[in-house]
Amino acid sequence: SPPRLSVAMMTFNEEANISRALSSVFWADEVVVLDSGSDDRTREIARAAGANVWQEEWRGFGAQRARSLELCSGLWVLALDADEAVSPRLAASIRSVVQSGSTTKHGFELERHSFHLGRWFGSRGWHRDRVLRLVRRDQVVPVEKAVHERIDVAGSVGRLAGPLLHWPYRDLAHHMEKMAAYSDLKARQLRASGRGASPASAVARSLWRCVSGYVFEGGFLYGWPGLAADLLGAHGTLLAYLKLAEYAEGSERRESSSSVARP
Secondary structure: OOOOEEEEEEEOOOOOOHHHHHHOOOOOOEEEEEEOOOOOOHHHHHHHOOOEEEEOOOOOHHHHHHHHHHOOOOOEEEEOOOOEEEOHHHHHHHHHHHHHOOOOOOEEEEEEEEEEOOEEEOOOHHHOEEEEEEEEHHHEEEEOOOOOOEEEEOOOEEEEEEEEEEOOOOOHHHHHHHHHHHHHHHHHHHHHOOOOOOHHHHHHHHHHHHHHHHHHOOHHHHOHHHHHHHHHHHHHHHHHHHHHHHHHHHHHHHHHHHHHHOO
16 A cells, blocks of 8 residues: 655755654655755665655755655655654654544644754744644645745645754854855845845844844743844845845846947
8 A cells, every 4th residue: 555654855965964854754654855966975874764765956945845745655745854853742643643544634734943052942933933844745735935945735734743853053154154045045036026125124124033033032031042043043134135135236237237238
């Protein structure tokens, strides 16, 4: 009979993380790893753990996520990143849903807890992170985005007990490196949707990101790690909207130059 639960992972140079992720879902019926050209031991580790490994070119976050789901054959699919792991309590919740076969829900949100700067974030602010990751494969409606891609389903969504554990950054330097990369993708995504920005609006959005996260969403309750996380989040917002403003100014200069050059 076909698998009842597949796990879909997309990877690139994840040898430091993938064993932890795979060992947390050893009970799944099928694990599919879609790799985009790793030059470390990612694929070797995944195969040794019994995963079905595919290697294809990188399509972008949204398209790659959709493709990883397409490669699965289970009735239910758990989308899991290599820097994540399923907690024992969440594993029990997932198995209960898959084995019951009587749920009226077509997808389930998981509460993701992130470990950063020596402590767990997971109950407040941006740290209160819920992601739709367990879905009925025949009800999936992928939403392709350049960054922070997500999955949607054509039906009702529930929530499961137990946290999805997440190790997003190795250290502060890695956090800043990822913010710089994501800010470029975010700026392109905003530009494609017709959004604009100015240096002043970029600063305003960055300040609001820091104040709202630290004060109104409870970042201050996490001590200095909460402050650092919100400052870096504000830095990423500033970069994204400054780049968006730069794109807009570049387009205006090109249009001005081309209009002057016309006879």
